[in-house]
Amino acid sequence: MRVMIVDNDLKRSKTLKQSLIENGFDVIAHLEDDVHLQTKCCELEPDIVIIDTESPSRDVLDNVCMITQHNTKPVVMFSQDGDKEVVKAATKAGVSAYVVGTISSERLTPVIEAAIARFEETKQLRHELKQANEKLDERKVVERAKGILMRQRNLDEDEAYSMLRSMAMKRNMKLADLSTQLIDAAKMLTI
Amino acid sequence: MAINDSNDSEDNQVEASSSRRGFFKATAMSAAAIISGVSASARNAAWAKDSNDLKTNGLEKNKLTLGIIPLTDCAPIVIAKEKGFFEKHGLEVAISKEASWANIRDKVSSGLLDGAHMLAGMPLSTTLGVGSAQKDTVTAFSMDLNGNGITVSNALYERMLAADPESMKTRPITAVALKKVIDADKAAGKEPMAFAMVYPVSSHNYEIRYWMASAGIDPDHDVRLIVIPPSKMVTNLNAKHIDGYCVGEPWNQQAVALGIGKSIITSYEIWNNSPEKVFGVTREWAEQNPSTHKAVIKALIEASQWMDNPSNRQEIVRIIAAQKYIGVPESVIEQSMTGTWTYSKQEAAVSMPDFNVFHRYAANYPWHSHAVWTLTQMVRWGQIDQAIDFKKVAASVYLADVYREAAAELDIAAPTTNFKSEGIHANAWTLKEATKPIDMGPDQFFDGIQFNPHEPVQYLSNFPIHNRQIALADLAKKTT
Numbered sequence: 001m002r003v004m005i006v007d008n009d010l011k012r013s014k015t016l017k018q019s020l021i022e023n024g025f026d027v028i029a030h031l032e033d034d035v036h037l038q039t040k041c042c043e044l045e046p047d048i049v050i051i052d053t054e055s056p057s058r059d060v061l062d063n064v065c066m067i068t069q070h071n072t073k074p075v076v077m078f079s080q081d082g083d084k085e086v087v088k089a090a091t092k093a094g095v096s097a098y099v100v101g102t103i104s105s106e107r108l109t110p111v112i113e114a115a116i117a118r119f120e121e122t123k124q125l126r127h128e129l130k131q132a133n134e135k136l137d138e139r140k141v142v143e144r145a146k147g148i149l150m151r152q153r154n155l156d157e158d159e160a161y162s163m164l165r166s167m168a169m170k171r172n173m174k175l176a177d178l179s180t181q182l183i184d185a186a187k188m189l190t191i
Numbered sequence: 192m193a194i195n196d197s198n199d200s201e202d203n204q205v206e207a208s209s210s211r212r213g214f215f216k217a218t219a220m221s222a223a224a225i226i227s228g229v230s231a232s233a234r235n236a237a238w239a240k241d242s243n244d245l246k247t248n249g250l251e252k253n254k255l256t257l258g259i260i261p262l263t264d265c266a267p268i269v270i271a272k273e274k275g276f277f278e279k280h281g282l283e284v285a286i287s288k289e290a291s292w293a294n295i296r297d298k299v300s301s302g303l304l305d306g307a308h309m310l311a312g313m314p315l316s317t318t319l320g321v322g323s324a325q326k327d328t329v330t331a332f333s334m335d336l337n338g339n340g341i342t343v344s345n346a347l348y349e350r351m352l353a354a355d356p357e358s359m360k361t362r363p364i365t366a367v368a369l370k371k372v373i374d375a376d377k378a379a380g381k382e383p384m385a386f387a388m389v390y391p392v393s394s395h396n397y398e399i400r401y402w403m404a405s406a407g408i409d410p411d412h413d414v415r416l417i418v419i420p421p422s423k424m425v426t427n428l429n430a431k432h433i434d435g436y437c438v439g440e441p442w443n444q445q446a447v448a449l450g451i452g453k454s455i456i457t458s459y460e461i462w463n464n465s466p467e468k469v470f471g472v473t474r475e476w477a478e479q480n481p482s483t484h485k486a487v488i489k490a491l492i493e494a495s496q497w498m499d500n501p502s503n504r505q506e507i508v509r510i511i512a513a514q515k516y517i518g519v520p521e522s523v524i525e526q527s528m529t530g531t532w533t534y535s536k537q538e539a540a541v542s543m544p545d546f547n548v549f550h551r552y553a554a555n556y557p558w559h560s561h562a563v564w565t566l567t568q569m570v571r572w573g574q575i576d577q578a579i580d581f582k583k584v585a586a587s588v589y590l591a592d593v594y595r596e597a598a599a600e601l602d603i604a605a606p607t608t609n610f611k612s613e614g615i616h617a618n619a620w621t622l623k624e625a626t627k628p629i630d631m632g633p634d635q636f637f638d639g640i641q642f643n644p645h646e647p648v649q650y651l652s653n654f655p656i657h658n659r660q661i662a663l664a665d666l667a668k669k670t671t
Contacts, residue, residue: 058293059420060418060419062293066391126320
């Protein structure tokens with residue numbers, strides 16, 4: 001597990017770094033949040049990034065995630081003050097995990113592992129949602145094409161559907177693609 | 192998931208919400224008792240409730256915490272507090288200065304902040320789950336128009352001047368000279384130059400990309416476009432880590448004043464009176480606190496109106512420069528706030544009265560058309576990777592009705608249409624589709640391209656340089 005720590009006060013996060021190493025994590029970088037952060041983030045490809053909640057460079061990480069949309073990284077945040085409300089807020093808002101102040105070494109591994117599991121889960125959900133939306137869109141297109149056939153050919157719903165299906169099979173096309181073509185053609189004809 | 196006592200936080204949450212439910216149940220029961228007019232004690236309870244309403248002005252919530260980023264355009268929220276507009280509308284507001292836009296979004300999404308100063312793209316991107324966890328977020332108030340600029344290092348400025356002296360003579364300055372410098376660098380096998388902006392869904396990102404691309408520069412390949420927090424722009428330009436940036440004030444004029452860089456173009460010149468920040472809340476919050484939301488909008492409208500009076504601008508400078516807000520010397524923010532602009536240390540300051548517009552030109556109105564434009568940029572640069580229905584998303588995020596209601600109660604003119612075309616007016620004009628005619632400013636893009644909000648897909652076809660992840664035909668299928 002390749003971990004990157006981002007903090008302006010390198011001394012402050014030294015204990016965190018130590019605990020990570022003791023727990024077998026590979027701390028590939030311990031960076032100040034300067035102008036090179038974006039480049040280094042893209043170059044080093046950490047598995048997980050740990051950053052101070054009050055660092056303005058959270059916006060830099062947001063940009064890295066946006067650029068590498070299909071390759072986003074879980075972000076763990078840490079804070080010295082340990083404000084319980086902030087912890088709750090950050091985790092509810094989708095940050096994978098939140099490390100508060102000094103953390104005992106034995107609790108670190110489960111937290112980071114859980115953070116990554118949670119991140120993967122969210123990513124999977126997003127993917128499933130996208131697929132569901134695409135399916136829904138396809139269904140809508142087929143419904144519209146069916147409607148056009150029903151009106152123009154005076155067919156009932158079942159007849160229109162089986163006509164669409166056999167047309168699609170004959171042309172070796174996906175039902176949704178054929179339906180789109182049919183709708184486009186109908187549009188041209190009505191103009 | 193979190194460490195340190197957070198295991199019980201889930202339980203706390205459940206407890207809190209069930210007791211809230213209990214409260215609703217209790218109120219509903221007493222309301223039923225009042226209607227049936229049964230007991231004296233129920234009537235007394237009703238009186239108690241009324242006097243409580245008086246104290247709270249009928250608002251669901253009186254004490255609010257609103258987030259800001261320390262930039263000059265956080266001013267409407269700060270002024271509404273400091274000049275008593277929030278108080279006038281029954282609100283007690285605490286202002287929380289935040290370190291990043293990411294924090295603003297997370298804290299609003301999770302309810303730690305009631306609402307906040309947001310980038311115009313942020314309620315849209317958060318609603319779509321673009322680059323962040325999805326949370327329905329809305330805005331009923333646009334905080335300002337214009338306010339940004341593009342600054343380059345002295346060294347780059349000299350190279351641009353040498354590469355194309357002709358195009359550098361007339362303002363607005365195009366990126367034609369920059370394109371020539373980039374081409375020369377490419378031919379010499381040099382690394383691409385680095386430019387900075389403040390956030391992926393910021394107007395700054397879209398403005399610098401728009402300006403570069405209009406001269407044939409591909410911002411995703413011909414330069415390195417990175418994010419740097421606004422307050423660090425000037426030092427990074429000075430240290431030669433970057434060659435230029437697009438940012439809000441005071442960070443352009445500071446580089447000019449220190450002789451570190453030259454201002455090339457302002458966002459006003461890129462697109463006259465373009466939308467900038469908004470006041471954002473979650474949809475959930477807006478639905479649970481409709482009266483409070485309207486009260487906030489009313490206070491912000493009145494604050495903005497007060498702010499657009501030129502004689503008040505000096506006082507705004509004094510208030511927002513304070514440590515607890517922006518924390519910079521007054522002289523740094525004074526120039527832009529009072530409507531003057533300096534392009535370079537060697538040139539005299541010019542008058543730019545519309546550099547910051549806070550209220551006039553229907554500036555506070557959440558135009559659906561502005562949301563559609565921002566969405567077209569998210570599509571153009573590949574941030575949105577699924578086909579969307581532009582107008583439908585705009586209508587779900589930009590609450591024009593809430594603004595109209597608030598404006599009507601203040602007897603302030605508001606547009607009656609949700610859409611306006613851009614790039615049409617070179618001069619002042621009058622908006623007649625409004626409760627009373629509204630004086631409007633110019634709305635031109637520097638490249639002369641027009642934007643019809645009803646034809647977003649066709650608009651996108653105007654731009655040969657893009658990083659689109661969706662075919663225009665697929666977008667057209669979704670567009671209503």
